[in-house]
Amino acid sequence: MARIVMKFGGTSMAGIERIRSVAARVKREVEAGNEVAVVVSAMAGETDRLVGFCREASPLYDPREYDVVVASGEQVTSGLLAIALQAIGVKARSWLGWQLPINTDQAFAKARIGGIETEALNVSLSAGEVAVIPGFQGVSEDGRITTLGRGGSDTSAVAVAAAMKADRCDIYTDVDGVYTTDPRIVPRARKLRQVTYEEMLELASVGAKVLQTRSVGLAMKEQVRVQVLSSLTGDDAPAADTLPGTMIVGEEEIEDVERQLITGIAHDKNEAKITLTGVPDKPGSVAAIFAPLSAANINVDMIIQNIAHRSSGSTSATDVTFTVPSSDLPRSIEALNQARAEIGFGELIHDTRVAKISVVGVGMRSHAGVASTMFETLGARGINILAISTSEIKVSVLIHEDETELAVRVLHTAYGLDAEAA
Amino acid sequence: MARIVMKFGGTSMAGIERIRSVAARVKREVEAGNEVAVVVSAMAGETDRLVGFCREASPLYDPREYDVVVASGEQVTSGLLAIALQAIGVKARSWLGWQLPINTDQAFAKARIGGIETEALNVSLSAGEVAVIPGFQGVSEDGRITTLGRGGSDTSAVAVAAAMKADRCDIYTDVDGVYTTDPRIVPRARKLRQVTYEEMLELASVGAKVLQTRSVGLAMKEQVRVQVLSSLTGDDAPAADTLPGTMIVGEEEIEDVERQLITGIAHDKNEAKITLTGVPDKPGSVAAIFAPLSAANINVDMIIQNIAHRSSGSTSATDVTFTVPSSDLPRSIEALNQARAEIGFGELIHDTRVAKISVVGVGMRSHAGVASTMFETLGARGINILAISTSEIKVSVLIHEDETELAVRVLHTAYGLDAEAA
Structure with missing residues (x-):
């Protein structure tokens, strides 16, 4: 029983x-x-x-x-x-x-x-x-x-x-x-x-x-x-x-026969990309961006901070890009605009036409190997990578939404996940 | 307040x-x-x-x-x-x-x-x-x-x-x-x-x-x-x-100006009439009819027991007529048929094409007066009364369903309830 x-x-x-x-x-x-x-x-x-x-x-x-x-x-x-x-x-x-x-x-x-x-x-x-x-x-x-x-x-x-x-x-x-x-x-x-x-x-x-x-x-x-x-x-x-x-x-509990390097490929079109331009490149400015988002209970996922690329007066400035759930985009924009004076950014650019593609597997021993296969495979198809993030068991990239299906298909093949043809 | x-x-x-x-x-x-x-x-x-x-x-x-x-x-x-x-x-x-x-x-x-x-x-x-x-x-x-x-x-x-x-x-x-x-x-x-x-x-x-x-x-x-x-x-x-x-x-709490002999006329088409013929006219036979209905939680309303009208062998027999809510008619028939041996009736006749018309008023001092007005009024229109019941503040009659509207109208007028013409 x-x-x-x-x-x-x-x-x-x-x-x-x-x-x-x-x-x-x-x-x-x-x-x-x-x-x-x-x-x-x-x-x-x-x-x-x-x-x-x-x-x-x-x-x-x-x-x-x-x-x-x-x-x-x-x-x-x-x-x-x-x-x-x-x-x-x-x-x-x-x-x-x-x-x-x-x-x-x-x-x-x-x-x-x-x-x-x-x-x-x-x-x-x-x-x-x-x-x-x-x-x-x-x-x-x-x-x-x-x-x-x-x-x-x-x-x-x-x-x-x-x-x-x-x-x-x-x-x-x-x-x-x-x-x-x-x-x-x-x-x-x-x-x-x-x-x-x-x-x-x-x-x-x-x-x-x-x-x-x-x-x-x-x-x-x-x-x-x-x-x-x-x-x-x-x-x-x-x-x-x-x-x-x-x-x-x-x-x-996973049986040996089931163990693979990569278990699956996931995709998510419910992310939105936000870029803040001209953020002062000084200690605390990134915290100033994410504090109001955190206070509004908005989950920030991928974050890229470009290297400082120009100077304006005495401080150099940089662009910060990150993703939030699409449903939180309006609230994110509101929260950031309210904190604009503290953050001191130039423009806020947002884009919902992005997708996150993730390669997942506990068997992943080296991110480097998994990631390089990923970048090569996508690059060979001309798919541009907008951002990258990793966790212990996955590597994710942000790409243009239109390329979602293509990216999933080529990665599924590249990691040997395709079933035998019937 | x-x-x-x-x-x-x-x-x-x-x-x-x-x-x-x-x-x-x-x-x-x-x-x-x-x-x-x-x-x-x-x-x-x-x-x-x-x-x-x-x-x-x-x-x-x-x-x-x-x-x-x-x-x-x-x-x-x-x-x-x-x-x-x-x-x-x-x-x-x-x-x-x-x-x-x-x-x-x-x-x-x-x-x-x-x-x-x-x-x-x-x-x-x-x-x-x-x-x-x-x-x-x-x-x-x-x-x-x-x-x-x-x-x-x-x-x-x-x-x-x-x-x-x-x-x-x-x-x-x-x-x-x-x-x-x-x-x-x-x-x-x-x-x-x-x-x-x-x-x-x-x-x-x-x-x-x-x-x-x-x-x-x-x-x-x-x-x-x-x-x-x-x-x-x-x-x-x-x-x-x-x-x-x-x-x-x-x-x-009723103000004097509101007091009237009759307060209103109600009608109810959700009654069904059941007649059991040939019920032995002896003590306990009516109880034998209503005990199974009561056990089935069915409310019996109007009851008429005709005078014994014929004899068969050593006991005389009578017809018993009563009403139940129409929705309870199938269950009533089932309960009565199951108790048929104990009751000892001949036929079970049922009719849902009946209506109960009631004249209601706490001011009713004498049922006799109210009832006689009712019977005369209905009789003058040729409306046949199938059964009668009374409570302290009402007199009800059972009539054919088709005559409901006519009966209500003539009684409303007879008891002086019609509003002044506008």
Whole structure:
């Protein structure tokens, strides 16, 4: 007997017919002798509808009331899945965020889970009941509904899996696993059988879009074995432990045969490039740029500071280029313009027509080798590199957006990731 | 300063534009110096949508999970109204059923309110905050969401008004008050300025459809002054205590000028007539009929037992006719057929093409006089009376459904209820 968490996204919950399919799949896990908790999203489109109501009611809505409104979407699907399970003879009950409870901090609309009480849950699971838990929601210390921010249901699932010491957390999604790159760009992309938390973090945060980044971070911290599976296969699919999804695990669990230098290529078009010209080249001027952005909670990613190239009066000046998420561009411009006097820059130039391409792999022993292959491959195709950044397990470059697909394709081939032709 | 409860139905909450109108109206009450709690319904159509999901998931849905699903409609509108109030500078917060809490019994999907804790609510109201409370929902002793059954938001409003010792409970609805009869049938129907709880109970339960019956019974028990008002008048309407709605009050509050023999004429097409033929005319046979109906929680209204008219063997037999709500007819037939051996009836004849017409008035001193006017008036128009029942403040007759409008019109005139021609 294993304890497992199954998580289903909005597409899987979109309508009663699909909820019935989910119930059938849950039933197979129960019949395989497992103790099962199911974490569900709202029906596809429902959260957008509810968020739209809040925005229409007031663009500056109270996040506490927003949470009351938007948490209802998962409440509905939890009750419906419990009903659908009972209808096929599976004991089940819903547990809302405030009922378990799933305790969070008071950061309404983007709360973080503090802890999940499992006493009642364990009694229920031991009695053979499936626990149906709405994702995305919790309750604050003062007893108000909180939500975890968009995509938070993945995080809920991992947190529930950690709290109930589940053997596995199965995330059912629109895709059937994690691929070496986006299969819409590279038809010969391969599905990975295993990937480490660290790689998944890089792949997710740079655009693989399979799992919410926070959930992967939590899984890594709590050592929850996460499996990504397709929710689209037929009702007669076998129990999940025989399905060929992707397991996200610690590096020590990766089997030798799976080890490669590079695990995957990710791309992300949601970055914007900002260049400040004529920044005084003196101590503290870079801090003056990033302090206001940090205060506005804007994540700066790639940073390039050109060498001082001209002098104006007594101080030399330089250009500073960096990237921020495109959605934060307007706020970034506002924050920088407000700090213009302190920073002392000339022009602010911004460009959203850029893409970040990342080569990811825990097997990467030497950045130099990986990076040189990358630069050579891109250079041979005439793709201009606007910025570079690296972390322990990846090398990223910023390029012009129009060249995204070409860059991904040639890199996928260059690192030997293409599947054998069928 | 007064304490008031304002209750808005689904039509008033159908979309953000209307929720904004509600917020504006609440603001006027706050600016008039009142402490205000608002009880809201779900957006029009939303509860039906949610109920539809539950039925589709399983016709035999678990009422505990049904409550989780359907309670979400009012949760959404509570949050949205709080946001809309804040947007126009009114301090407000939502209080869900489990947050106040509104304690109910465990009769899921048709729960009854046991008590409402007001400690936190009073602190909030004293701080000048408008409390926005979802109608229709509460929480059971074991911490699960309950709902009060369809139309339960009126009951929630009255219960909240009683708990917070409100000076008035204003129910905003699609109509602008309680009329002497249905104005769609009798254009010269008059709006009543005052009506007693008892009269309202009869008018509501027999079809006036302004307020849920249970809410009126609760208002009577708790002596809550209820005002029925139109939600459709413009945003520039004055505060509610100057609006010409209908006040529902104790008999002692009725002003002399308002006293009349008959207050109104109600009609109800949602009754079905059942006749059992050949019922043995012996002690216990009527009990044998009504025991299974009572066990199935079906309300029997009018009952006529004909005089025994024929004998078969050693016992004489009789026909028993009674009415049940049309919606309970299938279950009634099933319950009676199952008990057929015990009851020993011949045929079961049923007819849904009937209507109950009721003449209501606390001023009714003698039923005989009221009833004879009724029978003469209907008889003069050739309307056949199928059954008769009376209570302290009403006389009801069952007639053929096709004659409903004619009967209401002629009775309205006969009892002098027609308004002066404009």
